[in-house]
Amino acid sequence: MKLRTIALGTLFSLGLVALAVGTLQRREGAAQTQQEGSGALANSAESSALELPSNPGHQPGADSMGGGVYGVVAATPFRLKSGYRHDWSAENPYVSGGWLVVLLVEPSMVHPRQTQEPVLMGGDMPLERINQGELSGHVVAILPAKLDASGLPPALDSIEFYFATPQLPEQLDRSRAAFELERAQQKGTVPFGAESVSEARAVGGQALQLQGRLELIEAAAKWISRFASDEHELAEILSNQRG
Amino acid sequence: MVRVTDAPNTGVPSAHRAASTRIRFAALTKAASCACLLAWGLSARPAAQESLAGSSGGGSFGFAPGADPGELADGSLLGRSAKGIPGLLRRELAGESLPEYPHFQYVRSFHAGENLRVAFDPQTREGIPDGPHDLFVVEAKSARAWVAQPALTDVRGASQSIVLSGGSIAQNIFLVDEGSLSGDAGTGFGVAYDIVLDVDQSGTLSPGDVIDGAAKNGDRPGLYVVRDPIQAGPLDVTEIDYSVPDGPQAAFRSENTFYPTNIASMGQLPLVVISHGNGHNYRWYDHLGFHLASYGFIVMSHQNNTGPGINSASLTTMTHTDAILKHQATIAGGVLNGHINSSRMVWFGHSRGAEGIVRAYDRILTGNYSPTEYTHEDIVLLSSIAPTDFQGPNQTNPHDVNYNLWTGGADGDVNGCASCNLCQTFHLHDRADGTRMSVYLHGAGHGAFHNGGGSLVASGPCQVGRNETHRIMKGYMMPMVQYFVRGQQAGEDYFWRDYESFHPPTAPLDNACAVVDLTYRPGVGPADFVIDDFQSEFSAAVSSSGGALLSTVDEYAEGRLDDGNSNFSDIASDSMNGMTYGGPGDDTRGCVFQWSTDGQSLIFELPEGERDLTQYDFLSMRACQVTRDFLTSSADAPLTFTIGLSDENGNSQRIHTGAFGPGLEEPYPRSSCGSGSGWSNEFETIRIRLTDFQRDESALDLSQVESVGLFFGQSFGSRFGRIGLDDLMLTKE
Incomplete structure (x- = not known):
């Protein structure tokens, strides 16, 4: 079945959150097997992606559902006056802007474990996951990106979102990231469609002009409260990082 | 399984003697030329056979006065000077009875409320008459203090008259206390006592008497009576939650700290830093925070950036340690200010955080990272729960720092299976060159070590829950930090004595699944x-x-x-x-x-x-x-x-x-x-x-x-x- 892009409103109308929770319940039984040695995890990024029922309201062929990322729920570009280093890739690129996004993901992909986890990717860049998202299926994440002359990151509908093979993000270098992207593309992962992105942008609100990472995290905390309310404790902690 | 039995008056189990003959003939064909085999009775030498049978073969190990290395309380031949009393016989005396040869094991620590026994080994009591003698249990003193105050005052209220006999040590074991001795050392661990056999019944420690204790500086008393390390200490504890203004990356700046409520009246206290694992929470270690703080430690559990990997986690540990030291004047209104002993710190981590602390130590030691407020020499103990091993021996290495490992046999995450090298907890332990010890708990899952609730992340039969796991953690963590951080020797017995025969009194012995295996290897030095x-x-x-x-x-x-x-x-x-x-x-x-x-x-x-x-x-x-x-x-x-x-x-x-x-x-x-x-x-x-x-x-x-x-x-x-x-x-x- 060809997988389809589903916009935010459609996701909720389809009861996808409930579907995700259902998946989580099924995963409880599978988790033990996955955790019995990391080897069992090796293909989980490919094997555990859900196939959603096709949605006649959307065009086929413009979807990004192949790698455990079901949809983009909210997105806004951000720009920082004072940047920081991105810990989630081997090169530690300097972050002065990018996308703050909320992605709807397959919960088993973000089940916490100490061994290698599937790495959430945006194109050839690992995202920084701010919350767990296991119960809600909603992951608030930061995608660092180069800003263009107008101070904007690359268009969101040009970026594939997917889970790469389990590994440590800080060990994932450019060449490995390129390999993961190519692999995902070969498996049919494509960027979210313009309509999805447009809806997500509408939810995300206006672009963020921030002082630095601290403010970015505070913005992320608000989205955790909104989209992953089970993690309200984390949201509260992230809202109080000023010392 | 067949247990051997004692052979009276020989010390050689009778079954051992019977077996020796078989060894002799079997081994002669394989290695008859080896002198050491001959000594085991693997030749036809009558003397060797006799020795195996328990007869004396010469080479006695007498303790002639003035020649015995244990002769003097301070280990040297001195007159009645500031260093010791001449003519004292120093012997191990306090210990526990064993069901078979060697009948008695001399040990250092005893639990309050339990029986205390002493034993006199006839082999080492040359020069000591049968008696009667007066046996004293006294407050421990250094050799120097004994010189100044040689009067014997029995803490039990009165001394005990005993008569020694020859033959086996088994006939010279005496019950000296049925649990009345106090083990309340306040925030410390172990009340020190000396055992004295007042041979001349003079009521003072004098030449010819026997003592278990009286070492130099008082650091080797005869014994310690210890409280149950699972029980909370004497201090009330305050918990605070806050963020530090800089240091760790934003999103990872929160700390959950526990300290004695009356810290203002206390001096500098050791700091224990806790680094959680991936998907875990810095607020999940209250059980350790309250427990150790009640004994006068400051415990800080911090947010940990484990998602990217071990280097990020290690950086978070290092920067949080810097941050609490740097900002102690402002944290919670400065309540900690001046009270953190930054030269006696412990790093304690869980899973990725457990590898992270070792990586952090390695990075500082090798110059990969330089903290601003401390050095690697200020870290005196690393303690890892179920550590991963992503980085391998060249990056995750405890080197010569004291290292402790906790492993749960039912861990469903860092599971230890042969297929997963990074899930094998013991790698880090075996890399440790310094003193190292491990606690292996059957049936404990990965999540049993924190108190965050939810799944135990356990797989396997006979699982052990959080409450029981935490009791064992407290029961070993407390002696461990007291030993490594405060130098309180009473803790050491917990590391090596068989769990079944020596364990915290309220350890979950009623749960047959709570099996504990211990290893302990003191740092190997030139004296070993x-x-x-x-x-x-x-x-x-x-x-x-x-x-x-x-x-x-x-x-x-x-x-x-x-x-x-x-x-x-x-x-x-x-x-x-x-x-x-x-x-x-x-x-x-x-x-x-x-x-x-x-x-x-x-x-x-x-x-x-x-x-x-x-x-x-x-x-x-x-x-x-x-x-x-x-x-x-x-x-x-x-x-x-x-x-x-x-x-x-x-x-x-x-x-x-x-x-x-x-x-x-x-x-x-x-x-x-x-x-x-x-x-x-x-x-x-x-x-x-x-x-x-x-x-x-x-x-x-x-x-x-x-x-x-x-x-x-x-x-x-x-x-x-x-x-x-x-x-x-x-x-x-």
Whole structure:
């Protein structure tokens, strides 16, 4: 079945959150097997992606559902006056802007474990996951990106979102990231469609002009409260990082 | 399993004697030319046979006044000076009775409310008349203090009259207290006492008296009475939650700190930093925070950036440690200001955080990172719960810092299976060059070590819950930090004494699933001697110290302590099956072997020049059952064997390991990771005081020990079995 892009409103109308929770319940039984040695995890990024029922309201062929990322729920570009280093890739690129996004993901992909986890990717860049998202299926994440002359990151509908093979993000270098992207593309992962992105942008609100990472995290905390309310404790902690 | 019984007045189990004949004929055909075998009675020399039968073969180990290294309380021959009282006899006296030879084990720590016994070994009481004498239990003093105040005041209210007898130490064991002695040391651990035999009944410590204690500086008392380390300490505790303004990356700046409520009236307190694991929460370690703070520690648990990996986690540990030191004047209004002892810090981590703390130490030590407020020398203990091993030996290495490991046998995440090198917790432990100890808890899952609720992340039978896991954690963590951070010696007994015979009084003994295995290896220094750690001299006929190694056991193999394939299935070609102590790049080695015939043995000859064992206190080794082996599965019980010493005069003495506890535990009976049942191999430390080999009529001369022997089979312990062995060494206390 060809997988389809589903916009935010459609996701909720389809009861996808409930579907995700259902998946989580099924995963409880599978988790033990996955955790019995990391080897069992090796293909989980490919094997555990859900196939959603096709949605006649959307065009086929413009979807990004192949790698455990079901949809983009909210997105806004951000720009920082004072940047920081991105810990989630081997090169530690300097972050002065990018996308703050909320992605709807397959919960088993973000089940916490100490061994290698599937790495959430945006194109050839690992995202920084701010919350767990296991119960809600909603992951608030930061995608660092180069800003263009107008101070904007690359268009969101040009970026594939997917889970790469389990590994440590800080060990994932450019060449490995390129390999993961190519692999995902070969498996049919494509960027979210313009309509999805447009809806997500509408939810995300206006672009963020921030002082630095601290403010970015505070913005992320608000989205955790909104989209992953089970993690309200984390949201509260992230809202109080000023010392 | 067959337990040997004592032979009256000889100290040699009768079954051991019976077995010796069989050894003699069996071994002669294999290695008759080896002198050390001859000493074990493996030749036709009558003297050797007599010694095996328990008769004196000469080489007595008397303690002539003025010549005994333990003669004086301060270890030197001095007059009545500031350093000690002349003519005192210093002896180990306090200990516990054993069900078989050597009948009594001299130890350091006793739990409050439990019986306290002393024993006089007739072998070492030359010059001491039978009595009657007055036995005193007194407050411990240094040798210097005894000179100034020699009067004896029994803490029990009155001294006790005893009469010594000859023969066995078993006839000279005296119950001196039935639990009345206080173990309340406030925030410390262990109330120190000395035992004095007032030979002349003068009521003062005077020449000719016997004392257990009175060491230099008072740091080696006769004994400690300790409180139950699981119970909270005397101090009220305040918990605060806050963020530091800089240092750790934003999103990871929160700290949850526990400190004694009356800290304002206290001096500087040690700092324990807790680094959680991936997907965990810094607020999940209240059980440790409240517990240790009630004993006067400051405990700070911080947000940890574990998602990217181990380097990020390690950076978070380092920057949080910097941050609490740097901002102590402003945190919670400055309540901690001036009260953090930054030179006595502990890093404690869980899973990725557990590897992170070791990586952090490695980074500082190797110059990869430089903290601003402390150095690596300020970290005195690393304690890891279920650490991952992503980075390998070149980056995650405890080096020479004290290292402690916690492993749950039912861990469903860092699970220890042979297929997953980064899930094998013992890698980091075996890389530690300094003092290292481990606690292995059967049935504990990955999530059982924190108190965040939710899944135990456990797999396997007979699981142990959070409450029981936390009781064991408290029961060992407290003695550990008291020992390594505060130098309180009472904690050390917890590391090596068999859990079944010595454990925190409220440990969950009512749960048969809560099986605990312990290993302890003090840092190997120039004062110690490694007989065989299998790290060099890879020939099966030579130990790493260069002495001959004579084996009559079956399927003896040396090698890296790393399972040879990706599962725990019992396959003949995988001699190191179940070993998870080393991964790629690690060089930790040991040996495995098995026995099914009575009298099979391993004899380690000591090199010339290394045979004076009087300079050491303990013979120790670590050993384990080999998982899923047919013999292990068939035994399905703890295994015991017998350890012996033989001197150059042909005198020998043996001790059954079952005297100290049930023996080497069978592996945790977890399946998966291949076929069969039994999880990874669990080393346990066996540590025997060398003078235990001189009990009763033993003629063994510790000044000229020729070989150390391990004897197997029904006359020596378990009828059959397959075990791993490593770190056979002689250590000082």
